[in-house]
Amino acid sequence: MIRGITLLWAVIAVVLGVGLFMLKYEVQEQEDHLARLNRDIRAHQESIHVLRAEWAFLNDPARLRELSQRHLGLKPLGPTHMLAAVADLPMRPEKIPEAMMARNESDKPVPPPKPVPAPLSLAAPKPVTPKPAPAAQAPETRQARATAPAPQQPRQTQPAAQAVAKPAPAPRPAPAAPPVAVAAPARPAAPVPQPTPVYSPQPPAYSAPAPVPAPVQPVPAGDVIVIKSPALGSAR
Amino acid sequence: MIGRLATIIKGRAATALAPPRDPSRGMTESQRAEAQRRRAIETGRNRLLFTGIMFTLAFAVIAGRMVDLTVLKGGETQVRQQARMARTAPLEMGRADIVDRNGVVLATSLPTVSLYANANEVLDPEEAAAKLVRVLPDLSRADVQARLSAPRNFVYLKRNLTPREQYEVNALGIPGLYFERGERRIYPHGGLFSHVLGLTDIDNNGIAGLEKTFDGLLKSGTPLRLALDARVQTVMRNELLRAVETFSAIGAIGMVMDVHTGEIISMVSLPDFDPNNPGATTAENMFNRATLGVYEMGSTFKLLNTAIALDSGKSTLQSVYDASKPLRVARFTISDFHGKNRPLTVPEVLMHSSNIASAKMAIDYGTETQRAYMGALGMLRTAAIELPEVGSPLVPSPWREINTMTISYGHGIAVTPLQVVTGVSALVNGGILRPATLVKHEPGAEPAGQRVLKEQTSYQMRQLMRLTVMGGSGSMSEVPGYHVGGKTGTAEKLGAGGTYRRKSLLSSFIAAFPMHDPRYVVLAMIDEPQGTKETFGYATGGWTAAPAVGRVISQIGPMLGVPSTTEDQAEAVLPIRYLHTLTKSTASASTE
Numbered sequence: 163m164i165r166g167i168t169l170l171w172a173v174i175a176v177v178l179g180v181g182l183f184m185l186k187y188e189v190q191e192q193e194d195h196l197a198r199l200n201r202d203i204r205a206h207q208e209s210i211h212v213l214r215a216e217w218a219f220l221n222d223p224a225r226l227r228e229l230s231q232r233h234l235g236l237k238p239l240g241p242t243h244m245l246a247a248v249a250d251l252p253m254r255p256e257k258i259p260e261a262m263m264a265r266n267e268s269d270k271p272v273p274p275p276k277p278v279p280a281p282l283s284l285a286a287p288k289p290v291t292p293k294p295a296p297a298a299q300a301p302e303t304r305q306a307r308a309t310a311p312a313p314q315q316p317r318q319t320q321p322a323a324q325a326v327a328k329p330a331p332a333p334r335p336a337p338a339a340p341p342v343a344v345a346a347p348a349r350p351a352a353p354v355p356q357p358t359p360v361y362s363p364q365p366p367a368y369s370a371p372a373p374v375p376a377p378v379q380p381v382p383a384g385d386v387i388v389i390k391s392p393a394l395g396s397a398r
Numbered sequence: 399m400i401g402r403l404a405t406i407i408k409g410r411a412a413t414a415l416a417p418p419r420d421p422s423r424g425m426t427e428s429q430r431a432e433a434q435r436r437r438a439i440e441t442g443r444n445r446l447l448f449t450g451i452m453f454t455l456a457f458a459v460i461a462g463r464m465v466d467l468t469v470l471k472g473g474e475t476q477v478r479q480q481a482r483m484a485r486t487a488p489l490e491m492g493r494a495d496i497v498d499r500n501g502v503v504l505a506t507s508l509p510t511v512s513l514y515a516n517a518n519e520v521l522d523p524e525e526a527a528a529k530l531v532r533v534l535p536d537l538s539r540a541d542v543q544a545r546l547s548a549p550r551n552f553v554y555l556k557r558n559l560t561p562r563e564q565y566e567v568n569a570l571g572i573p574g575l576y577f578e579r580g581e582r583r584i585y586p587h588g589g590l591f592s593h594v595l596g597l598t599d600i601d602n603n604g605i606a607g608l609e610k611t612f613d614g615l616l617k618s619g620t621p622l623r624l625a626l627d628a629r630v631q632t633v634m635r636n637e638l639l640r641a642v643e644t645f646s647a648i649g650a651i652g653m654v655m656d657v658h659t660g661e662i663i664s665m666v667s668l669p670d671f672d673p674n675n676p677g678a679t680t681a682e683n684m685f686n687r688a689t690l691g692v693y694e695m696g697s698t699f700k701l702l703n704t705a706i707a708l709d710s711g712k713s714t715l716q717s718v719y720d721a722s723k724p725l726r727v728a729r730f731t732i733s734d735f736h737g738k739n740r741p742l743t744v745p746e747v748l749m750h751s752s753n754i755a756s757a758k759m760a761i762d763y764g765t766e767t768q769r770a771y772m773g774a775l776g777m778l779r780t781a782a783i784e785l786p787e788v789g790s791p792l793v794p795s796p797w798r799e800i801n802t803m804t805i806s807y808g809h810g811i812a813v814t815p816l817q818v819v820t821g822v823s824a825l826v827n828g829g830i831l832r833p834a835t836l837v838k839h840e841p842g843a844e845p846a847g848q849r850v851l852k853e854q855t856s857y858q859m860r861q862l863m864r865l866t867v868m869g870g871s872g873s874m875s876e877v878p879g880y881h882v883g884g885k886t887g888t889a890e891k892l893g894a895g896g897t898y899r900r901k902s903l904l905s906s907f908i909a910a911f912p913m914h915d916p917r918y919v920v921l922a923m924i925d926e927p928q929g930t931k932e933t934f935g936y937a938t939g940g941w942t943a944a945p946a947v948g949r950v951i952s953q954i955g956p957m958l959g960v961p962s963t964t965e966d967q968a969e970a971v972l973p974i975r976y977l978h979t980l981t982k983s984t985a986s987a988s989t990e
Contacts, residue, residue, distance in 0.1 A: 207489035208509055218503035219586035223632035239956035241879025 491581055493602050494621045496595060496609075499663075499838045502628045505595050505609070505673075507581040507602065510558040513567060516551050519574030523547045526572045530555070533566040546574075557600070558582050583609075585673045590631055592670040593686035594624075594785070594836060606684070608836065611784045625661035625838045630654055633953045634664045638922065641946040642668055645927030645937060651687045651815050652946075653921045654954065657823040657910065659844045660832035662783075662816075663918065663958075665689075687925070690787040692812040696889030697751045697871075697939070698822075698908050699808030703760055704748055704862060705825050706771040709855040712763040715744050715862075719755035727800055732757050732807075735888075735938075748862050749870030751886065753807045760806035761799070768802050774850040775821040775831060777813050782833045789814045808887060815906075819921050822908050826863070826883075826916040829856040864913045871940040875909055875948035880955050881963040883916075884909030884947065886939035891926070902926045907943035911951050914967035917960060922946045 230236055245251060496505040513534075520526050523546035531539040534556055545553045557580070559567070564577060583598045585591070596607015604613035612622050638650040654664040667687040671679035685691065707713035720741045724733035734752050747755040760768060772778055780790045792812035794801040804810035816834055824831035829851030832844070839845075851859075863883030866872045871886040887906040890898035906923040910916040922943040929935035933942070 204489065211489060211491070211506070212508055214503055215506045215508055215584055215586050218506075221502065222587055222590075223629045224636065238953065241877055241952050241955050241960075242962055244879065244956050244960060244962045 490619050492617065493581070493583065493598070494616045494619050496616070496622045496624060498624055498626050498628045498631075499661075500627065501623075503586055504591050504624065504626075504628070505583060505585050508584050510580055510582045511564050511577040512557040512580050513555045513559055513564075514576055514578055515546055515553050515555055516574050516576065517546050517548050517553055518551060520546045521573060526574070529570050529572060530567070530575075533570060534559075534563060583673075587628065588674060589670045589672045590628070590635060591626065592673050593667045593684075593688070593787075594626065594665050595673060596785075597673050597676050606787070607686075607785060610786050623838045624836055625656070625659075625663060626665065626836065627663050627958075629957050630664040630954045631666065633957075634922075634950055635666045635668075635670075637946045637950050637953075638666055638668050638924075641922070641924050641927070641942060645924060645930060645933075645942050647924045647927040647942075649687060649925035651691075651921070651923040651925075652950070653688055653815060653819045653919075654950075655819050655823050655834065655919045657827035657916050657919055658832075659839050660820070660823070660834050660847070661839060662834055662836050664954075665836070686785070686787045687815070687923075689781065689783060689785050689814055689816045690789045692789045692792055692814050693904055693923075694809050694812050694889045694892070695815075695818055695906065696808040696887035696904065697753075698818060698885050698887035698906055699805065699811075700748055700751060700756050701825060701859065701863070701885045701908070702772070702775060702777070702821060703756050703806040704744065705851060705855055705859050706768060707744070707759045707763055708858055709771070709851045710763045710767050712767075713744055713759055715858060717744050717759075718742065719744075719747060719752075719758045721747070721752045721754040721758075723754075725754045725757055725803075727803060730800060730804075732803065745862055745865050748885065749866050751807075751871050756806040757803035760802050765797055765799060765802045768805065769797055771850075772805070772811075774848075775824060776817055776833075777811065777821060781814055781816045781820065783816060784836050788816075791817065808889060815921060815923055818908060819919055822910065822921075823919045824850050825856060825859045826910040826919065827856065828853050860910070860913050860916065863910060867909070871938075872907060872909070872944050874940060875907060875944040875951070877911070877948050877952045877955070879962045880911045880951060880960065881913040881968050882909050882911045882948065882951055883913040884944070886944055888938040888940075903937050905937060905939040905942045907939045907947045909944075909947045909951065911955065912960060912963045912967070914963060914970045918954075918958065920947050920950055920954075922950065 227238075491507040491509070493507045495503055495507075498504055517523070523543050526546055527539050527543035530542055531537055537556060542555060545555065555575070556563075559577075567575065568577075581602065583602060585595060594607055596609040597605050598609050599605050604610040604616065608622070608624070609616070616622060634652040634654060638652045641647065642650050650666070650668040652664065652666040653662060655662055665688050667685070669683045671683040704713075707717075708715070718741045721734060721737060722739050722741065724731050726732075732753050734750075734754055736750070737752065737754070738746070738750050742750065742752055742755050744759075746752075747759070769778075778791060778793050780788055791814065794805070794810055801810050820831065820834045824847075829849055830847040831850045832847035860883060863885060864881060865883075866886075867875055867882050867884050872882075872884045875882055875884055884907055887904075887908070889904045889906075891902045891904055892898060904923060904925055905927050906921065908919065908921045910919045924937075924939075924942045924946070927937040927942040929937040929941070936942075
């Protein structure tokens with residue numbers, strides 16, 4: 163009886179001892195972990211502090227302005243843009259596409275990058291799906307106004323082409339290069355209407371490699387960008 | 399165990415209660431031996447009892463404490479305190495940041511390491527120096543060797559190592575070299591705020607500018623938020639640099655002040671210096687012209703003069719002063735730079751910047767009035783601003799009538815540009831003078847200020863400043879979209895001999911916008927500009943400083959959210975009845 167109790171006590175003591183031992187080690191480990199975390203936090207705080215200084219350095223207004231001029235082509239707000247009340251907003255102009263295109267051309271020294279191909283595929287099918295003739299007849303629709311120079315009014319084609327053409331020649335490399343790139347996706351549309359007389363008024367526009375006619379191809383490009391603009395979307 | 403103790407205690411209690419017997423009386427030998435044995439047992443029992451009680455008490459204390467800790471949570475506060483100690487202390491640099499009004503960091507302290515040596519522990523100074531110089535090429539080998547050979551425990555070898563340098567030095571494994579963690583003051587914007595922020599020395603004590611003024615605050619770890627705006631400051635500095643370059647000037651000053659709070663939004667003094675590299679600067683570059691320099695301001699003072707004349711009631715906008723011929727007083731002659739040589743109304747006096755008529759206005763209201771108003775407008779006392787570098791104005795003493803006359807057009811009194819900006823702010827904000835400050839006010843905590851002019855006078859001054867830009871000498875500051883009002887000034891600087899030098903000018907322009915409800919006053923001063931072909935050789939304020947101010951306003955207005963002036967608002971500050979005076983003068987940007 164006495165022995166049994168003693169044994170029980172001994173077992174309990176050993177179990178408790180081992181348990182305490184393990185607990186102690188676990189606590190020690192946790193403390194190491196805590197210290198490590200604290201060290202890391204400290205290091206990160208220091209990094210944040212240094213990065214804040216670097217952030218301030220990189221955000222130097224003069225540098226930002228220079229970068230924005232080089233990469234964004236945006237202009238700072240001018241005094242005349244600071245309208246105090248909504249009522250001071252001018253009414254929406256009647257002819258947005260022209261206005262927008264003109265602005266695009268004058269403000270952006272760099273041609274719009276390459277949103278061209280994707281939208282083109284959107285615009286291209288239009289003339290394709292209907293027969294060639296309807297394509298030509300669609301001048302009254304919005305796309306046609308700017309896109310496909312209405313065949314009936316070759317006059318209008320010319321200015322439009324020139325207006326949009328300007329951005330294209332900007333990347334001065336051999337005149338062939340940019341048009342080719344742009345033209346490629348447009349090709350599918352081109353062959354279809356070929357038999358029609360649509361393009362006959364301006365044969366040089368197609369065949370001649372002269373720099374002026376070549377940009378005719380980008381017309382859809384410029385147009386597509388305008389189509390994508392929210393202003394036009396709502397005007398639909 | 400406790401049970402056993404209990405039996406012992408019980409047994410002892412029984413023994414203790416037994417009646418005492420005298421052990422020695424009438425006992426046999428065996429009885430005596432028996433008694434002796436009993437005594438021994440009793441002693442043992444007593445000792446056992448004592449020990450038992452001690453153990454019981456100890457266990458009772460432990461048990462009580464355990465109950466306290468687990469059931470009663472008596473130790474909770476203490477535990478919690480310990481838990482708090484285990485948390486990471488927030489990073490605190492020895493010197494707090496300085497930020498602009500939008501929170502952009504203007505000055506901060508970065509952790510760095512410095513390399514020092516315990517020269518006594520360095521085994522081979524020669525070899526150590528050779529190795530070190532290979533890693534840190536900007537150190538001189540002879541110098542390092544000399545330092546390492548000296549019998550000293552602490553010698554600095556290099557401060558502020560880059561992490562890479564630290565790694566390389568560490569990799570050399572030279573005994574006796576140690577790194578010391580420290581920090582270094584960094585100004586991310588370089589020279590943009592040089593004069594305002596000032597400098598710290600190598601031990602991070604502020605020695606100039608705001609670093610000096612707020613040394614204690616910054617060291618206590620409180621960040622400082624300034625009223626300055628980094629964007630506006632950049633615009634101002636760029637335009638001043640451009641003007642300095644265009645007109646081959648030797649320096650320039652620019653300031654923008656919020657007229658409703660007295661906050662300085664921008665303060666630039668050129669030439670400036672890079673506070674990150676203070677060793678490379680000169681005393682000339684360190685000089686803060688905006689607050690420390692005192693200058694005869696020239697015609698910009700005519701604004702104050704006119705305001706005094708109108709506010710004192712001696713003149714009205716219809717008063718006419720004859721400026722047809724130079725004014726002779728004693729041995730002085732007051733003449734106009736580009737005189738109209740005819741009688742001028744008060745608006746015309748300002749538009750054409752007539753010295754003669756201004757002097758006559760001053761005579762009208764008198765010396766005492768002038769002194770009182772100049773004092774109220776803060777021209778006669780040192781400006782109160784948080785910079786240690788503040789110049790005291792040079793005021794005539796005694797103040798004679800001839801001083802009154804010259805002061806009317808800004809000569810014979812020298813003040814800091816800061817004072818002029820503060821004074822003109824009071825002129826246009828409704829007549830309330832507020833002290834200039836570089837520290838941002840909490841919204842709603844703007845100082846009440848002190849009324850120095852009637853509201854009506856302030857309104858008239860706004861009209862006159864607008865007229866000066868529309869048809870007078872300040873026309874080149876016109877900004878489409880905002881209605882700017884201002885006044886040019888062109889002072890000849892005093893030469894070494896105390897005479898005015900015709901060719902060294904201090905050309906300035908002070909403007910406020912938008913004129914129907916001014917929010918900001920903008921000052922630009924160009925020191926010794928030279929005329930160019932584009933300005934037809936003129937180096938006056940209207941040709942040099944006014945265009946710079948116009949460009950500054952057109953850029954900072956949208957930044958600061960100032961709405962464009964509408965037609966109605968423009969009408970409000972320009973009554974038609976003055977328009978007739980514009981007819982002849984609009985084309986010629988007449989200067990003073």
